[in-house]
Amino acid sequence: MTKTNFDDALKQQLDTLPEEKHPERDLWRGVALALENEADTSTAKPGWRSGWAAMAASVALIAMVSWYSLQQPSGPTEPSAITGEALVQALSQQHEQQKQALLVEYTDTPALADNWQQQLDELDDAAAAIKAALAEDPDNPALLRMLQNVYQQQITLIERVHAPKWQRI
Template identity: 45%
Template sequence: MSNFDDKLSQHISGLNKEKQPQRDLWRGIELGIESQRAEAFTEQQNTKTTGVTTSQWMAFAASVCFVTVLWFGAPYAFKTESTLSDSFTFIDAMSMQQQQHVDSLLASYENTPSLTQDWQEQLKELDDAASVIKDALKDDPDNSALIKMLHHVYQQQIALIERVHAPKWQQI
C-alpha cells in the first residue's frame, strides 16, 4: 500500500499548481460591467423623464396603505349608535335563527320518545343562561367572549335535544 501512496504523491506533485482558463475571461467581465452601466443609465434617464424614484414610489405605496387602513378601520375606532344597533341586530338574528333551529328539531323529534325525563329542565336552564348572556351583551355588544359563550350555549341546546332523542341504533 505504501507503493501506491508514493506513486500518488509523485503524480500530485507533478500536476500544474495553477489552473488556466480555456478562454479570455476579461471580455465577459467587460460586458457585465457595461450592462450594469447601461441599466443604471436607463434608470437615471427614466427618473429624469418621470421625475419619480424608487424610494418615492415606496413612500407613495406606504401612504396609500396608511389611508386604506384608516378608511376601513375608522368604523371600529368610533363607536356610534349605528354600530351598537348593528351588534344588537346580529345578536337578535342569531337568537332568532337558534330558536327556529330548536323548533324544527323539536318538531322532527315529536314522535320520538326521549331518553330522559328532565331534559326540558336542562333546556330551560340553557335558555336562562342565554338570556343572561344576552343581557350582558346589551352592556358590551362587541365583547367577543360573550358572543362565543352565547354561541356555545346555543350549540349545547342543539346537542341536548339531539342526544335526548337519539334512536337506540345510534347509541353506543
C-alpha cells in the first residue's frame, strides 16, 4: 500500500471521527460543587444567591413593564369565570398546595444548592409585591400573569435543586 493510500485513508478516518464522546461518569456534580464552594468563598463573584436575586428583580421589572403597557386602552380584557380577589386567592391557594406537596416529596432528597430556601423566600417576596399591587387593581391581567410566572418559578426551583437532570437519567 502506498503513501498516497495512507494519506487518503488517514484523512477519511479523521473525517469520520465522532465529534462527541460520552463520559462514563456524571461530571456535573463535581463541577457544581466546585462552583458552589467558589460562591461561598468569594463575595465578588456572582453566584447562586445573586443569580436568583437577579431573577426576582427581573420578575419585578417585567411586572412593571407589563403594568405600564397594559394601562394603554388596547382592547377588551379576556373573560374569566372568576375574577378579581377571588381569582388571586384561588391561584395562591392552588400554588401553595402544589408547593407543599413538592416540599413533602423532597423532604429526604438532598438539595444541590444549600441556599435554595433563601431563593424561595425571595420569590415569595416578589409574589407578595405583586399581590399587593393586585389588591389595588384586582383585574389587571398582566399582574395576574406575573403572579402565575413567579409561582411557576418557585415550582421549577424546587424541582431543579432536588432533581437536576443528571439525577433523572
